[in-house]
Amino acid sequence: MQPAEVSGIIGLIQVFLRNRLTFSYFLRLDFSGFPRVTRFAEADHLPDVQQMYISPLRITTALATVFLVLLRTAAWSQSTGPVADPFAYPEADAAAYDDFSFQSTYVELSDGTRIAADVYLPVGGPPAASFPVIFQFTPYNRAILIPNFGPVKYVGAKVLGLGSGPVFDMSEIEKNMAFLLTHGYAMVVADMRGTGASFGSQLPLMPQLGRDGKEMIDWIAAQPWCDGNVGMMGMSYLGWIQYMTAANQPEALKCIMPEVIGFEMYSAANRPGGILAKRWISSFDKVLMRLNRNWYDLGMGAVPALPVIDMDGDGKITDEWPRMDSTSQEAGEMPRYKDRQPRPENPYFAATLEHLDNVLVREMAADTFRFYDAPGPSGYETIGFQQVSPSLYLPEIIETGIPIYQVGGWFDGFCKGTFRYYASLGEEYPARLFVAPRFHFGDVSGPYTREFDYEGKYVKQLGWEQLRFFDKYLKGKEHALDNRPPVLIYVMNDGWRFEQEWPLASQQMTPFYLQAAQGLGPLPATAGSDDYLVDFNASSNYGRHRRNRWLMTSTGPGVVMRRTKLDEQCLSFDSEPLESGTEVTGHPIVHLWVSANQSNGDFFVYLEDVAPNGTATYVTEGQLRAGFRRLTEDDDMVNGRYDVLPELPWHGYKEQDWLEDALGESPVEITFDLMPTSWLFRPGHKIRISIAGADKGNFQLPPSICPEGTVGSCVETIYTFHRGEVFPSRIELPIIQR
Numbered sequence: 154m155q156p157a158e159v160s161g162i163i164g165l166i167q168v169f170l171r172n173r174l175t176f177s178y179f180l181r182l183d184f185s186g187f188p189r190v191t192r193f194a195e196a197d198h199l200p201d202v203q204q205m206y207i208s209p210l211r212i213t214t215a216l217a218t219v220f221l222v223l224l225r226t227a228a229w230s231q232s233t234g235p236v237a238d239p240f241a242y243p244e245a246d247a248a249a250y251d252d253f254s255f256q257s258t259y260v261e262l263s264d265g266t267r268i269a270a271d272v273y274l275p276v277g278g279p280p281a282a283s284f285p286v287i288f289q290f291t292p293y294n295r296a297i298l299i300p301n302f303g304p305v306k307y308v309g310a311k312v313l314g315l316g317s318g319p320v321f322d323m324s325e326i327e328k329n330m331a332f333l334l335t336h337g338y339a340m341v342v343a344d345m346r347g348t349g350a351s352f353g354s355q356l357p358l359m360p361q362l363g364r365d366g367k368e369m370i371d372w373i374a375a376q377p378w379c380d381g382n383v384g385m386m387g388m389s390y391l392g393w394i395q396y397m398t399a400a401n402q403p404e405a406l407k408c409i410m411p412e413v414i415g416f417e418m419y420s421a422a423n424r425p426g427g428i429l430a431k432r433w434i435s436s437f438d439k440v441l442m443r444l445n446r447n448w449y450d451l452g453m454g455a456v457p458a459l460p461v462i463d464m465d466g467d468g469k470i471t472d473e474w475p476r477m478d479s480t481s482q483e484a485g486e487m488p489r490y491k492d493r494q495p496r497p498e499n500p501y502f503a504a505t506l507e508h509l510d511n512v513l514v515r516e517m518a519a520d521t522f523r524f525y526d527a528p529g530p531s532g533y534e535t536i537g538f539q540q541v542s543p544s545l546y547l548p549e550i551i552e553t554g555i556p557i558y559q560v561g562g563w564f565d566g567f568c569k570g571t572f573r574y575y576a577s578l579g580e581e582y583p584a585r586l587f588v589a590p591r592f593h594f595g596d597v598s599g600p601y602t603r604e605f606d607y608e609g610k611y612v613k614q615l616g617w618e619q620l621r622f623f624d625k626y627l628k629g630k631e632h633a634l635d636n637r638p639p640v641l642i643y644v645m646n647d648g649w650r651f652e653q654e655w656p657l658a659s660q661q662m663t664p665f666y667l668q669a670a671q672g673l674g675p676l677p678a679t680a681g682s683d684d685y686l687v688d689f690n691a692s693s694n695y696g697r698h699r700r701n702r703w704l705m706t707s708t709g710p711g712v713v714m715r716r717t718k719l720d721e722q723c724l725s726f727d728s729e730p731l732e733s734g735t736e737v738t739g740h741p742i743v744h745l746w747v748s749a750n751q752s753n754g755d756f757f758v759y760l761e762d763v764a765p766n767g768t769a770t771y772v773t774e775g776q777l778r779a780g781f782r783r784l785t786e787d788d789d790m791v792n793g794r795y796d797v798l799p800e801l802p803w804h805g806y807k808e809q810d811w812l813e814d815a816l817g818e819s820p821v822e823i824t825f826d827l828m829p830t831s832w833l834f835r836p837g838h839k840i841r842i843s844i845a846g847a848d849k850g851n852f853q854l855p856p857s858i859c860p861e862g863t864v865g866s867c868v869e870t871i872y873t874f875h876r877g878e879v880f881p882s883r884i885e886l887p888i889i890q891r
Contacts, residue, residue, distance in 0.1 A: 244633070245617050247336075248336055249275075249335065250275035250277050252275075252277035253277075255271065255322065257270070257271050257459065259461055259500075260368075262365060266346050266365075267352045268343050268369065269295060269458070270295070270369070271341070272341055272376075273322075273330075274339050279337075282377070283380040284339040284378060284379070285384070286340065286378075286379045286382070287330075287333060287339070288343075288373060288383055288384070289341070289386060290343050290385075290391065290398070291345065291387065292347075292444070292445070294348070294458040295322075295323060295458065296322040297321050297459060298457050298474055299319045299451075299456060300319070300474055300491070302318045319471050322342075323342045329616040332616050346362065348508065350458045351504060352500075352504045354508060356511075356532075357514055357517075357541075358390075358541035359533065360540060363398050366403075367398055367402070370383050370403040371404075374403075374404070374405035382405065382626075383403075384406070384408045384626065385399075385406065385410070385411075386410045387411070388413050388414075389593065391412075392411030392413060392414035393414045393543060395410075396550065396574075399549075399550045402552065402553050406555060407626050408555055408556040408626035408627065410557075410560065410619060410623075411559060411574075412561070413560065413561055413562055413565045413567050413593055414567055415570040416577075417525075417542040417544050417790050418541050419806055421567055421569065421570050423538070426755075426825060427778040428776055430851065430852055432703070432850055433566070433706070434515065435515065437706055441513075443455035446505060446508055446509070447474070447501075447505045447508075449476070457477075460474060460501040464498075473490075473496075474491075475490055475499060475501065475502045476488060476490070476491075477502075477505065512532075516530055517530070524807055525539065525790075526808060542790075542791075544570075544577070548794055548795060550578075551578065556584070556585070557582075558618070559585065560615065562592055563588060563589070563831065564591065564702045565591065566593055567705075569740075572655055572799065572829050576656070576799050584639065586641065587618055587642075588641075589611055589614075589643045593702075593705035594707075594708045596612055598708065598709055598711060600712050600713045605646060637651065638652060639653065640652040642831050644736060644738065644831045645772075645833065660738065660888065661890065662885045663885065663887075664881075664883045664884070664885050665728060665842075665885075666882065666883040667683070667726050667874060667883065673726045673727060673840060673842065677876070677877055677878045678876045678877055679877055680877035681877060684872070684874075685723075685724040685873075686870070687847065687870040687872060688722040689847045689864045689867045690849050690864055691719070691846065691847050692849045694851070695712055695714045698710070701714075701851060714770065714771035715769065715771070716759060717767065717768050719843075720843045723759070723845045724843070724872075724874070725842070728840040729839070730765070730837050730839055731834055731835070731836055731838055733836050735834040736831075736833045736834075737760075737886045737889070738887055739829060740827070741773065741775075741827040741884055741885065741887065742801070742802065742825070743758050743823075743842070744882060745823045745824075745844070746822055746876075746880035747820060747823055747874055747875070748820045748821070753812075753816055753857045753858070754778075754815075755777070755852070755855050756776060756823055756825075757847070758842055758844055759771060760774065761840075761842070761843060762839075762841075772830055773827045775825050775826055779812075779815040779816050780811050781805070781810060782815050783804065783810055784802055787802075801826045802824050802826050820875045844872075858870055
């Protein structure tokens, strides 16, 4: 095997295993027990590969790979078994279709912008003139193409369980979509304007995309293969667009199932606690830019979108990708094609050139946009953080009454938004809530499966919930969700549980006060204080890949988040060993009375579970830049349009809310909430909070203390945490009476 071939297969693996954001759910590979759906005949997949000379070494490698795939398949089959309630759903095993048709097309919007869309229709089952349709609108390429797809990459794709290539459509990337196709749902997946093979340009998250979503649903409903009922599904950006589309009230949209998306896009995405999430923003910027420009570089995780039109009529779409990179695009060079035939009017190339006018994510990280009320960038001045937040448009969504099934993850960076959507919609609204111990990307990682003795496969469980939801609201199967309370949460260290509401009616906000000798106790301590010399090297990175809950372009740390060593760079306070199991389910809130030798600074607080052997395990966290310590009315984030729930500390984050001199010699109160959680502390364990003044590499260092943005430029900073009845520093935990 040649070095270049080895590099190619390594790059392919990197694309599909490292760059998760690109392909949404492609980690969902363990789907044994669900019917296999094929996209094309093998001959349609491999016209070029079959014509190439394959050496004996390559044949040996391929045979070995097939053997490994068979072994893996056998292992998957042995691992399957009945999944206990609450997920059992008889219809899940009653697949009616075993294949589907596939077609790419352009849909022209009212302003002339052409949107690339893929249509999947079930076949191989009961004859049907039309189907309910599930729509996904994505900026991450509706389907992808791997150029130069030789035998080595073919084998690599097979090993990864992703089909035969060189085209990978969403039915192969997102296994739950294939599952829904077998149950009689048609699917439409489209590239947003300014992305993939679609035309136009965009400011990321601009409201126009929601209006585009409405037009796409109107188009779907008018097609003969649609029975008039349309639902939406998808995570992150694909969850954001569901709310924005629903706010535009398309008549045919009957329900949505958004996963892991922020409530407002300032503190949820760009600046949690008012602190720039620099690593996440940089990573997201690179992913989105490379995809939207249709570059091909496996080493960078860049793969182009599938073209729509076979311009030369040779029956192959794979030769319609013009070879492009940053140099050729910036120079305005005419594209080169694999078959060396010119295509002067190739719509794919023309569309990609329009994407060069997209506003880059990194531009929104500039200091110009450090406040919630900052105007948008040039050309989009009327579109600020508030206007791109779906929460602003909840009244319009509530008018429609369409059912919403909100899916979240306890370790997701957008976790708070999951609960704010559900609670703010109101108790009478047809909304549901489903939360698992997952990170941003859709699976419960192996380490946490073992840590919690997690039963079943989360991907299948989510697939069954999706089928239940769409069966009821798109097919009218009233029994699909009968007698099921609206809230289903996983209590970490305990298991799944249904609830009637959020926050839970049984919660009791219980204070744990900072005490002498760095303790936590039920009563305010005698007056005193603890000094903390801020360590600006403190970090929330876990494992050798340095991941955490905030780096949402990855699948999570890949390890259980242990903080034992990391806490050495923090100031920690421990409770006494617990006499009985203690459940914390809800939104923890910290109140810290602080003085400092600097006028500003950052506060990062971690809630942890300390085992009898001293091992500290991460539970949740929160942060705040001291300059935003003043509390404001939380309804202001939506201009007072409705009551934002649950009631949590809100700091405004507007320019008028900023305090340049937020800290000093006199103690001031710093109050903020941590990400919601549901965690059972076992008897004999301790509750710990650890406080840091930085999260190196992940969040911007405080400019007033670290003027060059580096640890080396930071001046000595000492926080003094006060305790006692006058300055009752504490954490309030939502304790559940069991």
